[in-house]
Amino acid sequence: MCSTSTTTSPEISTLVEKWRGKKGSLIMVLHELQNHYGYVPRDVSLQLSQQLDIPLARIYEVITFYNYFKLDPPGKYTIAICLGTACYLKGAPDLVDEVKNLLDIGEGQTSKDGLFHLDVVRCLGCCGLAPVLSVNGQIYGKVKRSEVMGILSKYKKED
Amino acid sequence: MEKPIIFIKDTSLTGDSSREIQTQLLKVAREKGIEDLQVIRVADLGIYDKGVALKICSLDIIYVNVKLSDAEKIIQTTIKEGTPIEDLLLENQAMQTRIVLRNCGIVDPESIDDYISRSGYASVGKCLFDMTPETVIEEMKKSGLRGRGGAGFPTWMKWNLARGSFGDEKYVICNADEGDPGAYMDRSVLEGDPHSVIEGMIIAGYAIGASKGFAYIRAEYPLAIERVQKAIDQAYEKGLLGKDILGSKFSFDLEIRLGAGAFVCGEETALIASIEGKRGTPKPRPPYPSDRGLWDKPTIINNVETLANIAVIFQKGAEWFATIGTDKSKGTKVFAVTGKVKNSGLVEIAMGTPLRDIVFQISGGCFVPENKMIAVQTGGPSGGVIPEKNFDTPVSYEHLIELGSIMGSGGMIVMDEDDCLVDISKFYLKFCVDESCGKCAPCRIGGYQMLAILEKITAGKGTLEDITSIKRIAQGMQKASLCALGQTAPNPVMSTLRYFESEYLDHIEKKKCRAGKCTKLLKFTIVPEKCKKCRLCVTNCPVNAISGDREKGYTIDQEKCIKCGRCFDVCKFEAIARA
Structure with a gap:
């Protein structure tokens, strides 16, 4: 998927210009790149490294430290299951198990068909609806283990 | 007289009849010739399970359990004549005191004019023109406000230290990297009343002599980021940010920096590293940020809630603020x-x-x-x-x-009683282990080892020596970790040990989990008397551990059972026993 071309794409150039000269802008640049591509592709990091004159290792050091940045393309549908305390108490670990079983993937992985990506997140901020899972931002509250299959098949059908 | 406004909210757990009562109130008001009455349905009044609740803004009183038939009386007696109706008044009205959340759900968070109409930014004017930075800090000292981020360090002292430090540039940082699982106060303030935080930051900047501020917001809060950015833009337009604020010669710039999902970045020095564009690893203190912080310049870091308190303190006075709360914890x-x-x-x-x-x-x-x-x-x-x-x-x-x-x-x-405290401690410790940045050994290794012991205990393989080991590891982590994350990571375990040691002993000696949360200690069996032989459990068991036939009944092979509990969940006749 990633081409290894070293020519700089125009988007990256504009972005770099926007942040050039501002101190400590690397994380903000990475945010914008991830918003654009859905993840941070390696060749983009490479271009960034040349443009900003920062060693690639420095960029990777930051990307791999923070949970938010992804190095692999996400699935078409991102399933985020909340494991905040309220959800944990009300049975969210069961939901994680169920999704893992149904899709045969682990946390942070994408299913083989590229359709679903499973993320376990800290808090979606709707503790009153615990346990909560979201698919591409659509929130499902008070989810029971037996309902997971139904939710997923809805998206499978849509595809 | 000011325009009468009533907030209405159905606080019962079932149904919502606020709309009918809203219509009735407006109808009666019109009949009685009150044309400018506003009845606004709101999302939250801080009251629960008390039927339909009304807040009469002009009198600052709250009515609860309001019925449709009360509308007539409310309009006549309260709105027209201005006297409260005793029967409807909420008892214990002072249960909640809203200072930080004073504007949440009331002002339009995307309108600076709305905020200003509720005395917003008046405190900035007061500080810039009537007070010196020293008297601002003095006022903060009188208010007794302490940091709301966790440790409770007196805010004035932080400001005073930064004011006293020498630097050609100083910084104010708002810590909005709310990463605590199950907490969302900061998010609500940022989304509901972003200007109050900006106002707090401007005053803080003036007090310490900073000309630049950063709002460090968690990337997972897109709406908060959007609202704060909008609020910053509006403040620049009104001349409340930027050069020469309101013509006072004081300049202050503010920009947003995003977090990227690292809990450790709530720690001051790690947060600073993150704003500098580096990995968020903490540094040993001293030097404290008030001395050498962001880019080695004097820096103060205040939590969202702390900053949201500041404007009110200058608006209503430190003496007023100090009357709320206890001796040492104000507000x-x-x-x-x-x-x-x-x-x-x-x-x-x-x-x-x-x-x-x-x-x-x-x-x-x-x-x-x-x-x-x-x-x-x-x-x-x-x-x-x-x-x-x-x-x-x-x-x-x-x-x-x-x-x-x-x-x-x-x-x-x-x-x-359905929750297992050993399991909860394990949950919190796992959180800290996941979030440990890995820089210092006590936190990285200690947390991992302690978690392994807890895993062992909840799997029914614990021994009594394990408790001693936990205590020793905890002591090591508390004393030797570099930052608060490692120092406090053993707290959930230690405090459950302090109050609920018997639960740990149950897991270790009796191999029993009172709440049935530690599934590895459970045993699932089929109760023949209740079993209707529907085979639902048989088909659902992921490891084919249930065998038998319709004549003889079914049994669970304990050797094969992985205690996933699915049979228990699917059985419609409660024929699966879990003990």
Whole structure:
């Protein structure tokens, strides 16, 4: 998927210009790149490294430290299951198990068909609806283990 | 007389009849010739399970359990004549005191004019023109405000240290990297009243002599980021940010920096590293940020809730603020009460309110009415549990520390008898292990080892020596870790050991989990008398551990069983026993 071309794409150039000269802008640049591509592709990091004159290792050091940045393309549908305390108490670990079983993937992985990506997140901020899972931002509250299959098949059908 | 406004909200748990009453109120008002009455349906009044509630803004009173038939009387007596109706008045109205959340749900967060119309930015004017930075700090000292991020360091002292440090540039940072699982106070303030935080930052900047501020916001809060950015843009337009604010010669710039999902970045020095565009690893202190912080310049870092308090202090006076709360803990605290309570939500109480009032009065008690509450957990992964017998303790920094917990940023998780405290401790410790940045060994290795011991205990393989080991590791982590994350990571385990050691002993000696949460200690069996032989469990078992036939009945092979509990969930006849 990633081409290894070293020519700089125009988007990256504009972005770099926007942040050039501002101190400590690397994380903000990475945010914008991830918003654009859905993840941070390696060749983009490479271009960034040349443009900003920062060693690639420095960029990777930051990307791999923070949970938010992804190095692999996400699935078409991102399933985020909340494991905040309220959800944990009300049975969210069961939901994680169920999704893992149904899709045969682990946390942070994408299913083989590229359709679903499973993320376990800290808090979606709707503790009153615990346990909560979201698919591409659509929130499902008070989810029971037996309902997971139904939710997923809805998206499978849509595809 | 000012325009009469009524806020209305149906606080009952079933249905919503606020719309009918709203229509009725407006109808009656028109009949009586009151044309400018506004009845606004709001999302939250901080009251729960009390039928339809009305807040009469002109008199600042609240009516509860309002019926359709009361509309006539309310308009006539209260709105026209201005006298309260005793029968409808809410008792204990002073349960919640809203200072930080004063504007949330009331002002339009995307309109600076709306904020200004409620005395917004008046405090900036007052500080810039009538006060010197020294008197601003003096006023903060009088108010007694302490940091709301967790540790409770006096805010004025932080400011004073930074003011005293020499630097050609100084910085103000707003810590909005709210990462505590189960806490969302900061998010609500940023989304509901972003200008109050900006106002606090401008005043802080003036007090310490900074000309630049950063709002460090968690990337997971897109709406908060959007609203704060909009608020910053509006403030620049009005000349409240930028060069020469309101013509006072004081300049202050503010920009947003995003977090990227690292809990450790809530720690001051790690947060600074993150703003500098580096990995968020903490540094040894001293030097403290007030001396050498962001890019080695004097820096103060204040939490969102702390900053949201500042404008009010200058508006109503430090003396007023100091009358709220206890001796050493002034003002209010916002808690996100979640877990096994009827009404999960944000609660703002004056310091000194007993925990029992928060849990039972404000949040409505246990979710399952027949269950017994056993404890609340405050302070998230750095805090501890407070058992039910201590619920009468007033909430303040000192009292919570005495009980082995901390105020923390404001998460409050209520637990009932269905929760296993060993499991909860494991949950929090796992959180800290996942989030440990790995820089220092006590936190990285200690946390991992302690978690392994807890895994062992909850799997029924624990021994009594394990408890001693946990205590030794905890001591090592508390004493030798570089930052607060490692130092406080053992707190949940230590405090559950302090109050609920018997639960640990049950897991170790009797191989039993009282709440049935530690599934590896469970045994699933089929009760022949209840079994209808529907085979639902057989088809659902992922490891084919259930065998038999319709004549002889079914049994679970304990060797094969992985204790996933699916048979228990799917059985419609309660024929699976879990013990």
